[in-house]
Every structure is written in structure tokens, then in C-alpha cells.
Amino acid sequence: METVRESGHALVVGAGIGGLAAALALGRTGWRVTVLEQAAAIGEIGAGIQLSPNGVRVLSALGVLDGLLPTAFHPEAVEMRLGRSGRHVFRIELAETAVRRWGAPYLHVHRADLLDALLTGTAGSGLDITVRTGSTVRSYEQTPEGVTVSLDSGRRVSGSLLVGADGIHSVIRGQMLGADEPRFTGHVAWRVTVPVERLGRAVPPPTACLWVGDGRHAITYRLRGGALVNLVAVVERDEWRGESWTERGTRQEALADFEGWHPTVTTTLREADTHYRWALFDREPLENWADGRVALLGDACHPMLPYLAQGATMAIEDARVLAHRLQHTDDVPRALRSYAAARRPRTARVQAGARRNGQRFHQGDDFAYLPLWLLGKLAPRLYHRRLDWLYGYRAP
Template sequence: MEADRDVRHALVVGAGIGGLAAALALGRTGWRVTVLERAAAIGEIGAGIQLSPNGVRVLSALGVLDRLLPTTFRPEAVEMRLGRSGRRVFRVELAETAVRRWGAPYLHVHRSDLLEALRAGTAGGGLDITLLTGSAVRGYAQDPRGVTAVLDSGRRIAGSLLVGADGIHSAIRERMLGAGEPRFTGHVAWRVTVPVERLGGDAPPPTACLWVGERRHAVTYRLRGGTLANLVAVVERDAWRGESWTERGTRRDALADFAGWHPTVTTALREAETHFRWALFDREPLETWVDGRVALLGDACHPMLPYLAQGATMALEDAWVLADRLAHTDDVPRALRSYAAARLPRTARVQAGSRENGQRFHREGRFAHVPLWFLGKLAPRVYHRRLDWLYGHRVP
């Protein structure tokens, strides 16, 4: 075991969005942080992310928003269209409303750009943060004085706190709670990005646009100042094995799943060079996220279906609250219990809302989307008010 008598040394397992945000938040409150990442390098993983104002406020408080802004895109509105005809169901203004109502903009960003902004933040400002790649953690051991991360290599690294931010296949969660079985939702998502210049008149509108149809839906939006189109297209399946962000499918299969749909959707699928296929699994909220000096964060404890676009944002909120609870005490277990008590009810509500939206988007029948049309077309203030609990929530 590597000796470490520093009472404020945090071990963060995972260098994804949640892990890097946690490292940065802890570092800014005086903690020495070691980030342990399984991958040999942090690459361009994933595609687009929608960041609602509650997450953008955290990035601002962490000091990385100014660095990130040049790579983002601010949608004019949120809208719904019929998947085959493209007919607009509703449009609700978002750009100025978000800042005025919730105190920060609504942004679209490429996952790799967000990761790079967070990584750059951990490397600057005189913070004591070390990133160790190629360091897969298989478990941990602890006693009243501290906690030790146990690596696959046999190396053991000691600290006073361990944060499991190691994603949906979390080794830390499995060590803490056992191997839980996820439930396949019946939904599989295609994810592609395409330069806008290759799409011509079929480029997606400058909005967060939901395209709905029977047993399938799609979401389009723009990234990187509007130069890159992002598409997530979800179709129902009876069965699936495996849960991965990086499984690849074929252009032919993607186009077959959305045959007859609007050219904005099909052109993006046709022009994309790589088609990632993501089977969506669901998990019930965990009873606890904490074991002594060990806490879970982000997808490791509350993996989100994408239908409220809150996965990354909930991880950012987690990171801020975790660091805040630890900022003024040396009683790590007590601070971690306070963190979990604050976060578990909110993330459980978001998980439930995401699940409900997934069912709502795939309703069948001619009049299936009339309630959403009424909400968006006739009562935009009601639409905004229904999001106040989510976008207006303040942790910084």
C-alpha cells in the first residue's frame, strides 16, 4: 500500500464528465485529488450533449464555462415535429427565456469539448490534481482512518475519500452493492454526427428538435457553433443484450429503422460515416450511494435515460454538492451521507421523468400528441413553468 497521511486526499475513479467535475470541485475547495482512469487516453467519446441552465450554472461556478462557450451552440427554441411529414407540432422559445427565467443559457456541446474544458480546468489554477490514465480500479478497502483504491495491476493507492464516478458499469458500485441487473427498456438509440455543410437543405433547424412517430422518435440539434449536426434516433426492439456507448451498427440498418421519415433525419443517417448503436437500459434508484468513506456519483449511481437530457447535468450537480458538503468538515462519512441525502430524491425524480418521457414520445394513434401540442402551442408559459423544478434548481 502506498502510504498517505493527508486527511484531504480524494481518489476519484473515472475521468468522465462527473469524475472530472468532482475533481475540479474538490480541488477548488482545497483537496488534493488523484483521478484514476481506466482508459489509456481520454479521446473523443460520444457525441452531443444538451446542457440545461442548472448544469451551465455549475460549469460557470467551476470556472470552465468561458473556455467552453466558443465550442457550444445556443438553440433558438425547443420544438416538436412529426417524424414523417416534418409538420411542426409546437415551438417554444428558449434562447432568451432560459437566461431570463433560469439564470443561464441552454447550450448544446460536444461531449469531447466538455471533457477537454473540464480537463483543462483541473490542470490550471494551481490545483493539486493528478490524472492517472491506464489505471483500472477493481475495488476498494477501507478502515476508520482512510480508504484504498485497489487497481487491476495490483497497485494500491491510499486516500481519505474515494468517489466512484466510473459510469454505468461501475466497479465501485458493484463492490459496494453487488452486481445489479439492469432492465432493457425496449429502446435502442442510433447516434451520429455529420458536418452541416454535407446536409444542404436537409440540415437540422437551429433548435432542440424532437421528431415523433409510432414506436420511434429522433432528436436533432447543432454543435460547435452550428457547424456539426447531431442526431439521436430511437427505435423499439423486443430484446437486446449488452449495454455500451460505443457499439457500432450499419448505415443500412439505421436507414431501415427510419425508412419514410423526413429528410432531415434520413439524410443525417445516410451522410454519417459512423453509426453508434446504444441499447437503453434502466435501473431503479439505489437505496444508498455511500459506504463509509466511499460515495458514488453520476451514472455509477443514477444512470439516466436520455429523454430529459439530464445525464451530464445531474453528474455536474452531484459534483458540486459533494464538494460543498466536504468543504468545511473532516468528518468524511458524515459529509458523504449528507451529500447522498441531498441528491438521491432529486435524481430519482429525474430518472422517473425521463422514463415517462420515453413512453410519451412513442405514443401511437392520430391524436397521441395533442396534449403536447396544447401545452406548447397554446400555453408556452405553462411549458416553462413545468420545467422550473428542473432547470431552475440551484446548487452553486
Template sequence: MKALIVGGGIGGLSTAIALRLRGWDVSVFEQAPALTEVGAGLQISPNGWHVLEALRVSAHMTRTLFEPEAIEMRLGVSGRQVFSLPMKGYAAQRWGAPYIHIHRVDLVDALVERLNELLPDAVQTGLGVSGYDPDGAVVFTDGSRASGDLVVGADGLHSAVRQQMLGPDKPRYTGNIAWRAVVPVDELDRPPPPTACVWAGDRRHAVTTRLRAGTLANFVGMVEESEPAPEGWRIEGSRDDAMAAFDGWHPIVAGLIAKAPVLNRWALFDRTPLPRWHEGQVTLLGDAAHPMLPSMAQGAVQALEDAWTLAAVLDEAASVEAGLQRYFDLRIDRTARIQAGSAANARMFHKATPLGSIAFYGPMAIGARIVPRLIHARQDWVYRHDVTQAV
């Protein structure tokens, strides 16, 4: 069986590995001239780590990952800690796998290394896909074609595969723009804590993490704005604009912005859950199927879950079409719930006006200190889920 995978990101590469482990021939078509990723950090929760272990990718990541001491929330201006929940060691104890940070580039490199072990030269760059035939063929932008038994549209928010399948539409602007930057820790006067830290503010929030075994500091800032910025991870923004967006914030946040060699800025879009993800022998995966805000750190992880689930159900299905329907049935409720939860988290992180801080975060802080397990338990449905055992 031959799979044609459109998109060489985390979802596409993971799908290629998962299918290859089950005997499929795979080709990955990436429109960019090379598999280069913008500098950005990812949080991989235990539900994602289970997939990386099953794909045997985790061994390629050990030198570059970072395991945070805790997940915490602080107020953006004062830096006052709202709560801190232990993660290092505790995550594996509670959810069966660690919670880690990794540079997106390092994860893509690890996936490519693993795929090359299984099938060298499976990735073909500089090949844009403009459409498909439902019987399992893709049409390239130069008019040429390739045929197979399955087409996977892992081509992101502006998916050409989804547009053909469901018609032209525009993604929904969420009212938020995002800033991203990565800075060497030794260049910072006040580096961020060795945690996954949410800095909550008035109509904005930031997240700081560590990457590359703790040597890099990663910054993500989300700000409510009525007018969207251009959409795209490689669009550089103005340092003055970023400083103004977080004016008066804690020196850790301000220092990251001041020392960032590049500050990328783009608008955040999502879509309501789609009515279907497949047509004939063609299906969607990852952001092409269910784009979500980064406020639960689940975008990449849900693509990993998609990849394993898709390969597993196809291994048991009577036909490709039957397998694609089963894949959709297994994934749609979970991804829709996480999309909604990500949007809800963004609203929660933006309540830190003086009055809102006391009313909203006060009970949360007390609860986290008295019964921290209750806060951890709110994540059980996300982190304990293991698609490698569930299908």
C-alpha cells in the same frame, strides 16, 4: 485531504475540480489509455450551466458551444411541428442561465483544461480500478493500491465500485436501443433546424441538435426493441439497420443517417434507485449512482450537480462519512425523480401513431401556442434548481 476519483468522464473531472477549489488534493484514475470520448452531443440545461460557471469551466467552452433558438417537437414522418418554445435568451431570463448544446469531447477537453490550471497531471490514464477499501483506498487491476481520505466511484453504468458496495447485479434493459451520429452541417442537403428538436414516432423517436457553434449536426435515435444490442458507446451499427429503423421518416432525419460517417448503436439500460451510495469513505456519483435514459437530457447535468453537491457538503461536514450521508440525502429524491421523468418522456415521444398523434399531441400543441409559459413551467423544477446556491 486526498480524494481518489475513479473515472475520467464528466462526473469524475467535475468532482476533481470542485474538490480542488476547496483545497483537496485529487487524483483521477481512468482505465482508458487516453481521455477520448465518442463523438456525441450533449444538452446542458441552466441547472448544469450554473455548476460550470461556479467551476469556472464555462470560459473554456465559449468557442464551441451552441445556443439553440428553441426547444421543439415535430412528428417524425411528416415533420409537422407540434410546438416550439423559445430558448435563446429566454432561458437566461426565466431560469438564470442559458440552455446550450456542446460536443461531449469539447466539454471533456474544457474540464481537463480547467483541472490542469488548478492541479497539473491530476489525471492518470491506463489505470483500471478493481475495488476499494472503505477507509479510502483503491485497488488497481494490477494489484497495486493507492490511499486517500475519500474514494469517488464515477465509473459509469458498469461501476466496479458500485458492484463491490452493493453486490453484483445486472442493469435493467429498458426495451430501447439508441443510435448516435454527428455529421458536418455543410454535407447535408437538409440540415436540422437550429433547435433542440424531438421527432416523435411510433415506438421510436429521434433528437437533432447543433454542435460546434452550429457547424455540426447531432442525431440521437431511440427505438423500442425486444432484444438488447450490446451495451457500449463505441459499438458501430449498420447503416442499413438505422435506415430501416427510421424508414419513411422526414428527409432531415433520413439525410442525417445517410450521411453519417459512423453510426453507433447500443442498448439502453438503467437501474432502480439505489438504497445507498456510500460505504465508509467511498461514494458513488453520476451514472454509477443513477443511470437514466437520455429523454430529459439530464445525465451529464445530474453528474455536474452531484459533483458540486458532494464537494460542498464535505466542506461543511464533521467527517467524510457524515458528508457522504448528507450528499446522498440531498441528491437521492431529485435524481430518482429525473430517472422516472426520463423514462416517462421516452414513452410520451413514442405515441405518434396516427390516432395517438391526434389524441396526445393535439392538446399539447394547442396549449403551447396559447400559453407557452405553461409548458415552460413544467421544466421549472429541473432547470431553475441551482445547487451552487442550495448547499
């Protein structure tokens, strides 16, 4: 338990991964926290996420890792295969290396399991954290002494600081900085989960496996101790309207996008019950995340493409740094400015890296992946070394 003093009352808008991690981090340093979530119940559409060691260490410090591990999957390696033939481009050991080199495991988890672990953590002994569902925040106002949010119910809630962890369509960011102009990347992702028992010989390998090809790619990995397969399959499109995680497509549409691909990819798409498609939009890094006693966190301030698998982990890191900056000061605005200044360069670098990977994955010509094949064969340690800045980061 890290409680050091009574710091005041923190309001957190959004009970997603970033918002609940922020509530826990603040609660463990003495803050009374109220989380305001617009949904009637906290839940997540079935999907997986990859948690790299930099995020896993924070979850351990927040006291939720032990509750998450029983449902997590430990991938043996990271690998790249050609999307149609399945031939290896490279395979690089990950399981033991992650713990030895970066001090924590690399995990695959179901989003719902991570949310459950975080939510359970907010009820921990000695923590003063309240999660209020059905609470849609419309706006905020602040004075030098505090900040107040207005809910669509007409109710007003006041605190010492406000954390906007309300996602890509953040109301808090909108008021702070005005409307943003996301750019459609030309990529649309299919998301499905399928029980392993349905896939027979087409079951994906027990790795973080990237399948690459001309104008499209796919990622397969396992969840819930290996019992469930998660597939994200990305295809290029000329235009798209709307930015949603929950839009549904059809099995036929998904299979048409990956016609002729390896049976592991096509069988997984065919056996899925529900096919969600997600248009990928990109944004430039924000110059400012803080406004007096109000700060942004996670997707509200640095939404990123999924091609480095760092979206959730960056939000978890944000939470730890935010609480640390607030821990030993009564000057909330100054602490929030310090938090934003500390996080902006790192998250901007991750955003840029994810953008570059999205271009690399769609090179098409098999010979274009020859340098990566050589890297895997001749210098696998170089692959690990190139990730030290990312996975080796230790949030305070």
C-alpha cells in the same frame, strides 16, 4: 478560487464528465485529488449533449464555462415535429428565456469539448489535481482513517475518501452494493454526427428538435457553433443483449429503422460515416450511495434514460453538492451520507421523468400529440413553468 483549507487526499475513479467535475469541485475547495482512469488516454466517441441552465451554472462556478462557450451552440427553441411529415406539434422559445428565467443559457456541446474544458480546468493555477490514465481500479478497502484502492497493475493508492464516478458498469458500485439487474427498455438508439455542409436543404433547424412517431423518435441539434449536427434516433426492439455506447451498426440498418421519415432524419443517417447503436437499459433508484469513506456519483449511482437530457448535468450537480458537503467538516463519512441524502430524491425524480418521456414520444397516432399542440399554442409559459424545478435548481 474557492480554496479554504487543506482537506486531505481524495481519490476519484473515472475521468469522464462526472469524475472530472468532481475533481474540480473538490480541488477548488482545498482537496488534493488523484483521478484514476482505466483508459490509456482520455477521449470520447463523437456525440453531443444538451446542457441545461442548472448544469451550466455549475460549470461557471467551476471556472470552465468560458473555455467551453466558443465551441457551444445556443439553440433558439425547443420544438416537437411529427417524424414523417415534419409538421410542428409545438415550438417554444428557449434562448432568451433560459437566461432570463433560469439565470444561465441552454447549450448544445460536443462531449469531447466538454471533457477538454474540464481537463484543462484540472490544471488550473493553485489546484492540486493529478489525472492518471491507464489505472484500472479493481477493488477498495477502508479503515476509519482512510481508503485504499488496488489497481490491476498491483499498485495501491490511498486517500481520505473515494468517489466512484466509473459509469454504468461501476466497479465501485459493484463492491459496495453487489451486482445490479438492469432492465432492457425495448429501446435502441442510433447515434451519429454529420457536418452541416453535407446535408444541404435537409439540415435540421437551429433548435432542440424532437421528431416523434409510432414506436420510434429522433432528436436533432447542432454542435460546434452550428457546424456539426448531432442525431439520436430511437427505435423499439423486442430484445437485446449487452449494454454498450460503442457498438456499431450499419447505414442500411439505421435507414431501414426510419424508412419513410422526414428527409432531415433520413439524410442525416445516410450522410453519417459511422453509426453507433446504444441499447437503453433502465434501473431503479439506489437506496444507498455511500459506504463509510466511499461514495458514488453520476451514472455509477443514477444512470438514467436520455429523454430529459439530464444525465451529464446530474453528474455535474452531484460534483458541486459533494464538494459543498465536505467543505466545512472533517467527518468524511457523515458528509458523504449527507451528500447522498441530498441528491437521491432529485435524481430519482429525473429518472422517473425521463422514463415517462420515453413512453410519450412513441405514442404514434398524430392526434395523441394534440394536447401538446394546444400547450404550445395557448400556454407556452406553462411549459417553462413545468421545468422550473429542473432548470431552476441551484446547486450550493
